[in-house]
Amino acid sequence: MKLSVVSVVQFLRRSRFKLTPLLLSVIVLTLLFSLTIRIPAVEAVDGSNVPNAGVYRFKVGNFNVATVSDGLLKLPPLPTYAPTADPQEVERAMVERFWSPKELALYFNAIYVDTGTHKVLIDTGAGVELGSGLAKLTQNLRSAGVQPQDIDTVIITHAHPDHIGGIVAANGQLTFPNARYYISDAEWQFWTAPTIDLSPLKIPDQFKQGITAAARKHLSAIKHRVNRFQPDQEIIPGIRAIAAPGHTPGQSAFRVISGTAQLIVAADVFFNPAFDLEHPDWQTGFDLNAQQAAATRRRLLDQIVEQRTMVIAYHMPFPALGHVRSRDNHYEWEPILWQFTP
Ligand SMILES: [Zn+2]
Numbered sequence: 001m002k003l004s005v006v007s008v009v010q011f012l013r014r015s016r017f018k019l020t021p022l023l024l025s026v027i028v029l030t031l032l033f034s035l036t037i038r039i040p041a042v043e044a045v046d047g048s049n050v051p052n053a054g055v056y057r058f059k060v061g062n063f064n065v066a067t068v069s070d071g072l073l074k075l076p077p078l079p080t081y082a083p084t085a086d087p088q089e090v091e092r093a094m095v096e097r098f099w100s101p102k103e104l105a106l107y108f109n110a111i112y113v114d115t116g117t118h119k120v121l122i123d124t125g126a127g128v129e130l131g132s133g134l135a136k137l138t139q140n141l142r143s144a145g146v147q148p149q150d151i152d153t154v155i156i157t158h159a160h161p162d163h164i165g166g167i168v169a170a171n172g173q174l175t176f177p178n179a180r181y182y183i184s185d186a187e188w189q190f191w192t193a194p195t196i197d198l199s200p201l202k203i204p205d206q207f208k209q210g211i212t213a214a215a216r217k218h219l220s221a222i223k224h225r226v227n228r229f230q231p232d233q234e235i236i237p238g239i240r241a242i243a244a245p246g247h248t249p250g251q252s253a254f255r256v257i258s259g260t261a262q263l264i265v266a267a268d269v270f271f272n273p274a275f276d277l278e279h280p281d282w283q284t285g286f287d288l289n290a291q292q293a294a295a296t297r298r299r300l301l302d303q304i305v306e307q308r309t310m311v312i313a314y315h316m317p318f319p320a321l322g323h324v325r326s327r328d329n330h331y332e333w334e335p336i337l338w339q340f341t342p
Pocket residue numbers: 160162163268314315
């Protein structure tokens with residue numbers, strides 16, 4: 001039977017109900033709602049397929065900042081992530097943290113900074129370079145209300161594919177079409193030289209070829225819109241470069257400053273609380289100059305500890321924000337407490 005608002009009102013008029021204006025409006029509103037609201041099937045609303053957040057907003061002084069995830073990979077820790085460490089010690093470090101010793105969770109976290117003048121992205125994610133577990137950056141940016149065309153400044157920590165692979169999208173166009181790009185002069189020189197020597201990396205040759213090809217492809221796409229910076233240079237107001245060589249020759253960390261508030265963006269100076277914070281002399285197979293990388297790690301971490309600065313590092317567990325304490329001859333990670341609003 002088809003029930004319309006008019007037919008119900010006519011029925012009530014004919015019946016013995018006394019139809020006051022108030023009762024009439026209640027009936028009409030109830031019927032209108034019942035016509036417009038569709039209750040979805042239970043399986044569509046139980047939430048079992050809804051992912052957790054891939055974006056975490058916070059403040060640095062007056063700047064609106066967010067960790068924006070590009071995704072997560074779970075990889076065997078050895079030999080790539082601690083090639084010189086004792087395998088038993090690696091296993092112990094993971095089991096102590098209740099992790100599977102077979103899988104190291106590697107997070108990929110870009111950083112969005114709205115300074116009020118600039119909309120900045122620090123690193124671009126892996127794009128299509130490292131498979132389907134990643135490439136979630138633009139989707140997560142959009143969920144935070146930021147469109148790729150809104151980004152006017154892209155700052156690159158270093159030119160490994162998990163950091164620059166999002167420069168050129170799958171369709172061959174620039175993902176962030178309105179951005180100026182900033183990279184250290186040393187990093188640009190290294191990756192755009194006629195030959196790129198990756199022989200010190202402790203990874204398979206196929207990986208090295210992939211890294212070289214990705215650097216050539218993505219850096220050449222921005223050669224007409226790139227600005228190169230020097231160590232300690234202020235890149236845009238409120239973001240200053242810190243030289244962090246070793247992992248790559250021109251890797252940069254950054255200091256984000258608004259008023260008295262500061263955030264250190266540590267790039268790949270350290271990447272895991274159980275590995276190179278607990279064991280600062282463990283290297284990764286991706287460090288081009290492992291000794292220099294270890295010295296950079298201790299230098300930056302000692303500054304962070306001494307100044308009690310909040311820090312974010314690209315591969316740390318999402319949202320990758322925390323503080324560092326020093327203990328004996330190593331460092332401890334203290335994640336920030338989750339805030340529901342920035
Ligand atoms: Zn990385």
